[in-house]
Amino acid sequence: MNKDCYQFSKRSDGFTYTFISEGIRGRIVKGVLISPLYSAFTYPFSSVYNLAFGDLVPFHDTWMLDDSVRSGNGDMPKVIATVVRIAMDFLVRNHNSILSFEGYMDEKSVLRGKNHRNLLYQRAINSNWAELSKDFKFWGASGRKIDSYSVGIAYDTILVGLI
């Protein structure tokens, strides 16, 4: 993916990532956590992981991670492109894994009946589809249905694995 991205760093465990967003509101530390959803024993052909992310915000004398915040830093496409890049980094190192991601539904998204973050994830995927679909296989899930990913359809959850 050649989109403009932030440089990220990852912990030695390979599941925890961070990067710094720099925009109109200054610097904001972003955190990405990849966690297993089911064990390889339950799903013998692959492990499924969830990707979640948010902003580190000051909380009393410490910091906490808030996944519901709209940062308003004016760089959302770059942030989303970085998260997608992190997902790719993880999958390349974990060949038999499937990664699931589902955006946070904030009040605005609920009112509009659309998952704003998912739309941004999908925009990043769709605009790089020719390149991404060479190496990665995508699925989209809505309710109890899961299908091969189609550009132009909005999904509740996006799942991706290496081809």
Place this chain on the structure above:
Amino acid sequence: MYDQMEKDKSYEAKLEELLKDKERIYEIIRNSPALKRRNEKAAASLAKLPRPFPWEKQKSEANS
């Protein structure tokens, strides 16, 4: 306006302190209750989907 400037200065100072310790950042991310909740929600969404999953089918076919 003055309050906002003070707030911004205080945020920047706290941020500088935080950025000195990357392990602390990782710990905050790993121990985040918000991300744990998201993980539980994702597990619940996945559990609703019919089995076998498409990738399981593909790998099963490839292995047979």
